[in-house]
Amino acid sequence: MTDINFSRGPADPDSQAAAGTSPGPRAGEMRWDIIELLFFAYRDFVGDADHELEAFGFGRAHHRVMHFVYRYPGLKVADLLDVLRITKQSLGRVLKQLLDEGYIIQKTGNNDRRQRLLYATPKGEALVAKLAGLQTDRITSALRDINPEGVAVISQFLRAMIDRDDPDKVLEAIFGTGSKKPRE
Amino acid sequence: MTDINFSRGPADPDSQAAAGTSPGPRAGEMRWDIIELLFFAYRDFVGDADHELEAFGFGRAHHRVMHFVYRYPGLKVADLLDVLRITKQSLGRVLKQLLDEGYIIQKTGNNDRRQRLLYATPKGEALVAKLAGLQTDRITSALRDINPEGVAVISQFLRAMIDRDDPDKVLEAIFGTGSKKPRE
DNA sequence: AAATTTATGTCAGTCATGTTGACATATCTT
DNA sequence: AAGATATGTCAACATGACTGACATAAATTT
Known part of the structure; x- marks a missing residue:
């Protein structure tokens, strides 16, 4: 009940772009x-x-x-x-x-x-x-095996994933006052 | 870091547990x-x-x-x-x-x-x-300002967030093995 | 060969949570 | 007094989940 068809195909991050079949933009650069x-x-x-x-x-x-x-x-x-x-x-x-x-x-x-x-x-x-x-x-x-510097990096990454064009009040609290557009 | 409560109250991670009003378990330890x-x-x-x-x-x-x-x-x-x-x-x-x-x-x-x-x-x-x-x-x-070691930490964190009790085929592919390790 | 199990598809109904649009009420601002 | 704002509510509808039942084809077991 388990055929292993998972390791082939474009599952590898680079094989797709090289295939040349896809007109998709920079498939090999995808995260x-x-x-x-x-x-x-x-x-x-x-x-x-x-x-x-x-x-x-x-x-x-x-x-x-x-x-x-x-x-x-x-x-x-x-x-x-x-x-x-x-x-x-x-x-x-x-x-x-x-x-x-x-x-x-x-x-x-x-x-x-x-x-x-x-x-x-x-x-x-x-x-x-x-x-x-x-x-x-x-x-x-x-986080068990991650040191404080690592936790800081994770926090930095998650923060950078968040839109800050139009921060709501909770986001303003989370980001401190560093947000782009303070309201009110 | 960012403790600007725009309102008063237990927005600060520690104030709640210290308040003593809540029977809630270890509110101050919450992430x-x-x-x-x-x-x-x-x-x-x-x-x-x-x-x-x-x-x-x-x-x-x-x-x-x-x-x-x-x-x-x-x-x-x-x-x-x-x-x-x-x-x-x-x-x-x-x-x-x-x-x-x-x-x-x-x-x-x-x-x-x-x-x-x-x-x-x-x-x-x-x-x-x-x-x-x-x-x-x-x-x-x-990820712009994060070096490769930092990206590895982020990846490690995200992987550790995922249940591995009963991995599906895609997860087996992602984790490389069929090992059913409990998350801990 | 027959019976059973498996992989998939489908019908019918329900629920949770989102949407738009319209409108009501209380309250603040001008 | 007039208008704007904060909130609440009614009605209708869409999406994407759910359960339960049942159908079909193909594989497996007996």
Whole structure:
């Protein structure tokens, strides 16, 4: 049930460009390695949380909302929309569930009473911590044999992979004030 | 490094555990930094392809199928199911479109005539190359100031993030062996 | 040869999460 | 008073997952 047809063909990063059959641009220069490692690494990384979320009847969308509300308390709905890059209708559905089930609470803004500032409840904090614990376990395990300089390089790489043309508030916090276009 | 909380609260990795209000386990040990960097990096990484795919009327699912069929020619349907970890009904819908529109062709297996081996057509190759080009541009840009040792560390990290309990055929190819080492 | 298993395909229905567009309400700004 | 802004909501729809059932052809086992 296992024929080994995997090692041949253009799986090797260089064989494709040399084949001459493909009009594709610079196929030999592609970072197939990083592209595929990112796919699998992210798949398994989020898989940790996905599995746990089933027990709560939640999905990935709930996790993202809970995560950022916990991490950046007092986040406004508009901020969350910027971070998640979804429509307010999509967010509204998920947010309503989290509010109804007591994972998040809203507080009216002090300066601007139109705003609904979002905070995680203890129940919400516990869920975020549980999920972050699973993902942290995977990360610390992956970093086990990597020294602090190596971790800095990994961090540098991941940061450089992120668009900074139009940073949202969370990204501004992550990058410090070094972002291109401060808003407000 | 980057501790600008734009709001107050436990955005700082340590303040939460010290607060004592949360029964959550070891909140201060969480790798919030890597967790969030992975989220944003992957979001923008796949965003490159997503945007381009709209012009073709395709989605992320089509991209994943095209990618792996191109990279591992002669992939069986069952292999693709292992890699993508979706059901055959979900795959079938996407695959049918790609076959109908001439991005992929099937060939009956030589040894086992039940198998349908999948290959990218030139049209399919062109699409994969275009999308991989966009993602490669982002990657090479992110790696610009990182030396070969640093790239090796990044690769090591990403590999260590991947589950190896039950590797599919593509992962076996990537990792070079069929060794089933538990991630630790 | 017959029975069973395997590889693939397909029909039908459901769910989660995204989308657009329109509109309502409260509140802030001008 | 008028307009802009922040949020919420209704309705309709698209994509890409899912489960379950069933069909067909080909390989394997009995």
